[in-house]
Amino acid sequence: MKKFDCFSPTDFRYSVEELKDYLTEDAFIKYKTIVEVALIRKLAEYGICPKDIIDEVEKASEKIYTKEVYQKEEELKHDIRALVEIIKSKVSPKAKLYIHLTATSYDIINIANILRYKNAFYDIILPDMVKLERSLIEMARNEKNTLQMGRTHGQHAEPLTFGFFIAQYVNRWGNMILKVKNAINNLVGKFSGSIGAYNALSLFLDNPEKFEYDLLKSLGLKSSKISTQILPPEPLINLIHTVVLGWGVLANYADDMRNLQRTEIGEVYESFDVKQIGSSTMPQKRNPINFENIKSSWKKFMPTMITLYLNQIIEHQGDLTNSLSSRYLPELFVIFDSSVKRAINVTKNLQINRDKMKKNFVQSADKIIAEPLQILLSQSGYSNAYEKVRELTIVSNQESKSLIKLIFEDKTIKPYLKKFNENHIKLILHPENYIGIAPKKTAEICDLWERLIINIEDDVSE
């Protein structure tokens, strides 16, 4: 097969090389084989099979080719049985007897999946998430004093700093890292047989739960409190939920940056290669293609949660109506990671136009004092301050007069202005100072998350 002979853009367009060791079909077969070998080892340890076959099974396991497993599956119409037969074909008659003994297919599949997902997250995806957090922290710190107009409903509201704006994402994304890590750690395995009551293992053992515990522990995993043929579906759904939720934070960030990049606003710009083409026909265009791509990937994969909620409903002790749908999960992880990598790159190279931020602020500087003014007037005893200021705002708009001027000219207001302290007067005259504690809060949040992700990184590198 050639790359461009593929149907899925995951493979011909958005692939992530580093994830191939975990999330391709080759990787899946590799992980399933690891579990079958771990099983043999544990069976031997428990005296159910002879110890001297471990080595040959282990060796055989290194020469399993996905292609031959698939050929065998053609014939048997059963994927795990095919793998079992291929392993058997490579060991002695004696060893053959014990391959897959006491296991049901899903015992192997679930452990293999959880193991590879966990490794993919710990080795690649979580470290990428942390890198993005570092980039956001760096940007927030650099811009913590950069004046920007705050906007609600798309309308100029009150001022803040661009660093403070970004600090929101430092906080939301940081939380997502913690949640994803937590969800990964909550994935558990099972080795309880075809309907979950350890029927097969009980043939040989009084305490089959201990065997399950030991087998999973040898692979670095924990066991489910109880299971049927399959695991309770909720822990995996929680993982996907947290990934989708993290994706939503990326999508929100992408939209915010796209809005700031509108020609009329022009406060940030994606960096642009010298050779890069913006439009096939309009040579002047500079489009936010990376942020658009991130938004698009969210549109594509967010609805997967519906599939996951549907996967929650499985009949009695198990069925296969989740089989095909679950095989597509690796794709979701790959594109999520691809979007995170893209976000890192575009964040690191984001061009920030502080002059334009200043200019945009100035456009409404006169109006934004309406809020502090009505508050200060009220607090100074002026009745209906909100209404009064609102009226002056309307006059200011209709007659194109400065609101500040109108205020200082207003006779009913004058006596109250005298009650204002120096700082308050200064604020009214210099509305660019009405930024609350934006710089301080930005620094606090950056400090906090820097501390929190150091621990994550320790963990991840364990």
Add this chain to the structure above:
Amino acid sequence: MKKFDCFSPTDFRYSVEELKDYLTEDAFIKYKTIVEVALIRKLAEYGICPKDIIDEVEKASEKIYTKEVYQKEEELKHDIRALVEIIKSKVSPKAKLYIHLTATSYDIINIANILRYKNAFYDIILPDMVKLERSLIEMARNEKNTLQMGRTHGQHAEPLTFGFFIAQYVNRWGNMILKVKNAINNLVGKFSGSIGAYNALSLFLDNPEKFEYDLLKSLGLKSSKISTQILPPEPLINLIHTVVLGWGVLANYADDMRNLQRTEIGEVYESFDVKQIGSSTMPQKRNPINFENIKSSWKKFMPTMITLYLNQIIEHQGDLTNSLSSRYLPELFVIFDSSVKRAINVTKNLQINRDKMKKNFVQSADKIIAEPLQILLSQSGYSNAYEKVRELTIVSNQESKSLIKLIFEDKTIKPYLKKFNENHIKLILHPENYIGIAPKKTAEICDLWERLIINIEDDVSE
């Protein structure tokens, strides 16, 4: 790249060979090139470029390799501009001047997509849908007299025939074929330039709408009434909706058959290969894996409609937040077709256990006369017939007595039974006849849809 080095199961597991000519990335590049060539031809026809370059552009277009286009895109970060540059690199300086002239990227992309989708449906997917309809019709006809217990709420209700059961699917699936075909025919193209006002074409032509009409006509397509940079999104969303709706009919059929295959019910069975394995540990198992796969494919792809509804919202004259998400549509078509093919196969080979159907009917035969009885009693003048029969049903259950017996013994009922005509008495004694017009209706529906799909097939083969 090797097959099992893929992330997407569409490519390593569920691929449909026949659709590769339409829906892979190679096919997409091929179709986009076709559109660029058609454009040159039309520009020449309208005197905007010289006619003598048509041949060389056409020849060059046959030697475009996806790989080189992707390499160029690496550099330019723009997919269509990359294709344009590759075509240019293969023609004379004179011809270079006119490649892509007056087009915007999306003009090319939209036409290429609609063209290949249309062909994929007309050549492969619609004919497969028709094949499934034929299989269903055949089964319905064969079983039109096969007595089966009707079930509502999972409870035995009144009898019908298995053919009548299947006739519902003949009707629903037939409707889906008509709707899909209709949705495909409603796909239109556009060639109105970068913001939809024909700005570029207007440089040369007074009537650019005619040019658009002619260009699309030369490719067998119609043009949109109006467009921006992109097409109104609704026609494509309608197509996906009809596909998803058809998929829902398949999923419902799969669930119905899975339920009939429960061990205790056992009325139908998926055929099973001699070598086929049902379970990796339980050699006795015969699982409905094909119907489970169909249900699972629906779980996976149905939620795509959310992505499509999100794709409806595009800012002003266009943006790229639908780009990645739209590249995944071919995958949906491939797996839909794969599910249809699977449904054909499993339907053709379905094992129907008429004895078990009969046995299951007999289990409740005594009870089902409750309905006709209360109706006939009412109509004969018996007050509160419903309540009376309901009470006898309870007695029949509690005392494990035959309901029919209880009825014939009941003194209040006796006088009214005398008013029943012969047919009604026969029905009460032989509840297997209480099947309404099931066989006749089955035949009617099969006749109707046989007629309707003959026309479809004529169309499809056009």
Add this chain to the structure above:
Amino acid sequence: MKKFDCFSPTDFRYSVEELKDYLTEDAFIKYKTIVEVALIRKLAEYGICPKDIIDEVEKASEKIYTKEVYQKEEELKHDIRALVEIIKSKVSPKAKLYIHLTATSYDIINIANILRYKNAFYDIILPDMVKLERSLIEMARNEKNTLQMGRTHGQHAEPLTFGFFIAQYVNRWGNMILKVKNAINNLVGKFSGSIGAYNALSLFLDNPEKFEYDLLKSLGLKSSKISTQILPPEPLINLIHTVVLGWGVLANYADDMRNLQRTEIGEVYESFDVKQIGSSTMPQKRNPINFENIKSSWKKFMPTMITLYLNQIIEHQGDLTNSLSSRYLPELFVIFDSSVKRAINVTKNLQINRDKMKKNFVQSADKIIAEPLQILLSQSGYSNAYEKVRELTIVSNQESKSLIKLIFEDKTIKPYLKKFNENHIKLILHPENYIGIAPKKTAEICDLWERLIINIEDDVSE
């Protein structure tokens, strides 16, 4: 119950008075009673019950109170049986015998629902949709020559007119009206009994399909080709799909207008009452609250389609897993209509700032000639025109020089400019003319849809 003692905002906040006759629970009971009466009439006509009871049943039907039906349901735990008992309690012993005779609950429910949905759409919702179309047409016509900058990716692209912008919505919304009407017309009824084989009716009639046809015709409806206990679910799902799709057009329109209302862009404004408050603390704010509300209503109701696709899967001849979920459909219709009404109001009163549109255009006027220029240069024989113009654009940006100036100064370009005809030169110097056929196309589209909706209105008023 008091209004604000409700949980659902549909009832305490977003209610539409005009729809109460169709979509409340009172209305539902009323419609179900209409169907029971129509059934009596038809039974009499077919000689299954005496004709002289029609009058008393009809009179009784006018005095049915929802409250008493609900009280009876408490006892029987069955909604239709409760209604039947209440009707019976109000007629003579003779008439009692025939109430609901041969019907299954869902026969009544489905007909009642389809009848009231159809009436609600024909009487209220479709006329509202047409009103919005008229408002859009009016705005498009008024602004067909108003110069506006076209935007793709949020970036200035090429110019068009504001009327042309709106004409896209005239076209998309017009299509939605047609589709909704079509979907309403495709709703059909059924009267085929408890499992769809006309088991009960067949007790009395050889041709029960004719009875079904006549009964439905007497209510202005058509019958389904075949049914189980319930109707094929697809026609109703199609209706909701078209409503949701129409809602998506509204949401897109709302987003576009919200973007144009951003402080920096300021091309349109929602009108604002004198007393209206924009923010509880910022008296200067003027927020696009109506467009935000429309977007929000789409977010809330669009995902309902998932419920509908789930409703497609019903076991065998019927179950009740769609019962609760279907009872919420009226709510969706109410809020859709409420959003349409809101859109009409905000469109009619939209404030358009043509000066700001002009100013925004001027900001990039110099750059937008890049497109026509590269096309004209190519067509005049200049090699690599796209690349050349792209370079000049970069110079223009970096050195803050006029692109037009740079072009006229460039020595390699000069000889080609001489080949340009007068119109082309004029266009380069007056980029505000580079609007293609925007005004003409706007007029065409308005004419077309004005014609098409006249027919709709004829229909609606039938």
Add this chain to the structure above:
Amino acid sequence: MKKFDCFSPTDFRYSVEELKDYLTEDAFIKYKTIVEVALIRKLAEYGICPKDIIDEVEKASEKIYTKEVYQKEEELKHDIRALVEIIKSKVSPKAKLYIHLTATSYDIINIANILRYKNAFYDIILPDMVKLERSLIEMARNEKNTLQMGRTHGQHAEPLTFGFFIAQYVNRWGNMILKVKNAINNLVGKFSGSIGAYNALSLFLDNPEKFEYDLLKSLGLKSSKISTQILPPEPLINLIHTVVLGWGVLANYADDMRNLQRTEIGEVYESFDVKQIGSSTMPQKRNPINFENIKSSWKKFMPTMITLYLNQIIEHQGDLTNSLSSRYLPELFVIFDSSVKRAINVTKNLQINRDKMKKNFVQSADKIIAEPLQILLSQSGYSNAYEKVRELTIVSNQESKSLIKLIFEDKTIKPYLKKFNENHIKLILHPENYIGIAPKKTAEICDLWERLIINIEDDVSE
């Protein structure tokens, strides 16, 4: 307004009286007023307003009527400003000055919502969830030794006990209780003003974060690490996700019970009132209407998660596109609680038919020994035991012979059977013993969750 004059079934059909104090519009106004009063108290404490107004504001707050707030909103088109004006209208001129001072609307709204949600869960919904857990534990314990056939793919697999079946739900539902409680505890408030930088509070205070902390603490809440005009949306989305996930467990339970209630399976039955009607026309029907209702409620509300994921995207420092959509959340909580209450009731009264469970097991008892047999044969040294047993199973089916008999007759197997120990032979002869550790595991899980929910209850009653 009358009850049946409502559009939403939440209000006329599925209402939960106990939740009215938290989740109606009246309750919302009440909670918002509580927050405004708490603010006054805190402003006084911090010396921003005089202390002597607290009492009168508090008194006024008890006489706020939703109706008058709505009338004021008509005029002002702003809900919070309307409430503020109504409070002001009931206090002295002096107190008027300080109402809502330094607050932005959403400060009030978010705190009010979180407070009432928290109370609704702690007072009503979590205790109901715990009650259901107790019912499940009770059933699991009672049936821990009740033999039942395990089923995978709808096919008989290996035996377990009905208590073990239920223990899976004890575990999954128990987990959901913990998760919901956790999600509730993670809800935080904010009081950081109109764009989140504490601009207004900073007019008076150096440490506005402390004010926010104290205000929220006085209401029993915590504050967000950082916020814009609005809170980071993720904690609320997590709550809805856990509710939806819990609903999925209910839906799965409902489906499992519905399947066990199929006429042919008949292992459990919903209890049925003496007067209850199963079908309006079939007096013999006993339908699982409560489990159907639960499934239907899940179909209706599960897709709400899409709305929540869409709500994650808010522009810059806030907009109102989540306003309408968020007002529908109480409805989701009400119907969830209603489904939990229904599940409690149906579980407590579930009729379990142990005889039918036994009979169903016996139907396949002969076949299920295939699994232990192939395992024991392998472990005893028999080559290809799986294949051998599989063949005998086919013979057994085709020739309708007992599989056990065939095994004991088979010459190749005989020598290996001798190696079996006594227990293994017994198991083959008495397959009803092949239930693994089902009873023991059931007891373990019940013990565990009984322990875990005692703590929850302590918490809840705090």
